[in-house]
Amino acid sequence: MITLLAGLLAMLLVFSVLRERDATSQVATAGAEIRAGTTVGRASFRLVNVHVPAEVRSRLIDQAALARLRGWIATRTIQAGELVSRGDLRPPAAPSALRSMSIPVESAHAVGGSLAAGDRVDVIQVDEDGQARYVVSGVQVLAAGRPDAGVIGAAAGSSSITVAVDARQALKLAAAIRSQRFEIVRSTGAAGGTGTEGTGGQDTSTGTGGQGGP
DSSP states (O other), X not given: OHHHXXXXXXXXXXXXXXXXHHOOEEEEEESSOBOTTOBOOGGGEEEEEEOOOHHHHTTBOBHHHHGGXXXXXXXXXXXXXXXXXXXXXXXXXXXXXXXXXXXXXXXXXXXXXXXXXXXXXXXXXXXXXXXXXXXXXXXXXXEEEOOOTTOTTOOTTEEEEEEEEOHHHHHHHHHHHHHTOEEEEEOTTOOSGGGOOOSSOBOOTTOOTTTTOO
């Protein structure tokens, strides 16, 4: 009886292996050469039927995944007809072709550390003479976090936020961060004026001095 059961199990194993070998899957290949750094879309790929083991198939891009890859970036040059794996693509740094930039700041100067992804913020720089000016306004928060209290070297109350900015805003923020004299104001939902929301944030660095001072 034991011998018979062992034989049946062996037959089932062989049958499942053969079925796996015969199974085909539709996966994406490069329709033409995709150079590293190129933004891809559905038209960048062509679906082909392949016979590959399950562990390999899980790393490839199937038809269902293609719709989610619009606007992603190629991390390497992919030759025409080459299979495309998930590691060959990555999401853009920020929406609307913007850049992402992190701002280190103490929670007390960033709405008590209550900011969250999706918020809009203004950054106000305070000059040595006490005059304040808006560096950027309405920029989108992509991520917000703070280190664990037990992290060695982490300043008490220190945190950081990552925001979406354009090239000019990135330079202005870098200068403000270097000065270490700035405040972050939540402007989510603010109507009109400096706090107005915008796709990449409105640049109002010429704002009247003294606004938003400490």
